[in-house]
Amino acid sequence: xxxxxxxxxxxxxxxxxxxxxxxxxxxxxxxxxxxxxxxxxxxxxxxxxxxxxxxxxxxxxxxxxxxxxxxxxxxxxxxxxxxxxxxxxxxxxxxxxxxxxxxxxxxxxxxxxxxxxxxxxxxxxxxxxxxxxxxxxxxxxxxxxxxxxxxxxxxxxxxxxxxxxxxxxxxxxxxxxxxxxxxxxxxxxxxxxxxxxxxxxxxxxxxxxxxxxxxxxxxxxxxxxxxxxxxxxxxxxxxxxxxxxxxxxxxxx
Numbered sequence: 001x002x003x004x005x006x007x008x009x010x011x012x013x014x015x016x017x018x019x020x021x022x023x024x025x026x027x028x029x030x031x032x033x034x035x036x037x038x039x040x041x042x043x044x045x046x047x048x049x050x051x052x053x054x055x056x057x058x059x060x061x062x063x064x065x066x067x068x069x070x071x072x073x074x075x076x077x078x079x080x081x082x083x084x085x086x087x088x089x090x091x092x093x094x095x096x097x098x099x100x101x102x103x104x105x106x107x108x109x110x111x112x113x114x115x116x117x118x119x120x121x122x123x124x125x126x127x128x129x130x131x132x133x134x135x136x137x138x139x140x141x142x143x144x145x146x147x148x149x150x151x152x153x154x155x156x157x158x159x160x161x162x163x164x165x166x167x168x169x170x171x172x173x174x175x176x177x178x179x180x181x182x183x184x185x186x187x188x189x190x191x192x193x194x195x196x197x198x199x200x201x202x203x204x205x206x207x208x209x210x211x212x213x214x215x216x217x218x219x220x221x222x223x224x225x226x227x228x229x230x231x232x233x234x235x236x237x238x239x240x241x242x243x244x245x246x247x248x249x250x251x252x253x
Contacts, residue, residue: 001201007039008207015053015208019215022057024222025231027117027239028215029054029154030110032208034242038249043102045201047094048194050153051187052205056212058157058184070177079178080185082138083160086146087189094151095197103250106152107243113155114243118236120158130169137168142182149186150193157183 003011014035022028029050036046065071097105132141141163149156157179164175194200 001041001045001204003039003204008204011035011039011204012207012211015211016215016218019057019212019217020219020222021215021231021235023061023216023219025228025235026157027154027232027235028057028212030114030117030235030239031242033106033110033154034239034246036204037103037106038242038246039204041201041204043099043106044094044097045199047106047153048191048197048199049201049205049208051191051194052200052202053208053212054153055184055187055191056209057216058180058187060213060216062181062184065177065180071181076178076181078138079142080181082142083146083149083182083185084189086143087150087186088193089143090147090150091190091193092150093147095193095199107246109152110154110239111243113152114236114239117155117158118232120162130167132167134168137163141167146182146186146189149183150190153187153190156186 014031018028018031021031032053033046033050036049037043041049062071066073094102142160145156145159145163148159157176160179160182161172161175164170164178165172168175170178191200
């Protein structure tokens with residue numbers, strides 16, 4: 001595909017916003033995927049290109065957390081491998097879905113995730129005893145979340161954190177920190193499959209990578225100054241507006 005300068009600039013600024021908002025409240029994929037689809041990118045390529053630019057944010061945060069000693073590599077490597085495998089399976093499955101079906105399914109999934117995303121800050125998660133053993137959690141729960149990320153993606157970090165708190169009895173802060181390298185593992189696995197399948201648009205992806213990095217850098221400076229719930233409302237509102245525009249183009253125009 002060829003992109004006009006205007007479209008590339010638009011994707012660049014959207015990636016900046018997504019990186020900024022994702023750093024503060026999560027959910028950047030709810031903005032970038034609809035933006036790519038509205039730019040004329042086929043649904044499968046939109047998912048693949050989104051993985052290329054999304055790897056920047058989670059890779060940066062994961063490296064920083066490891067360097068600061070906030071994460072335990074021996075405890076994470078098995079989980080990361082399980083997440084990686086699940087994501088590969090999910091990404092392989094999505095390659096065989098009819099593009100016409102995918103063009104309808106993606107907006108529906110994003111709308112559902114948007115509703116979850118706006119409701120999740122109000123959930124009261126209390127730490128307690130683990131409901132699942134480490135082995136069962138690694139073999140059953142983590143690969144399923146990984147498969148979801150391979151097929152769609154937005155909200156994966158929140159799902160990892162939610163599972164850590166509700167099923168493993170982790171503190172919310174620790175579960176959120178652990179979600180970053182797990183999300184990086186799923187993004188990387190999915191990206192590799194999309195690359196092998198030729199479903200990544202490099203020009204748009206690289207432009208958005210730069211924007212994502214700038215947005216994440218800016219977001220890190222406002223991390224404790226902005227209400228994350230308000231930002232989640234902004235993310236979901238923009239997401240739903242873009243999805244409405246996309247559905248209008250498909251069904252009416």
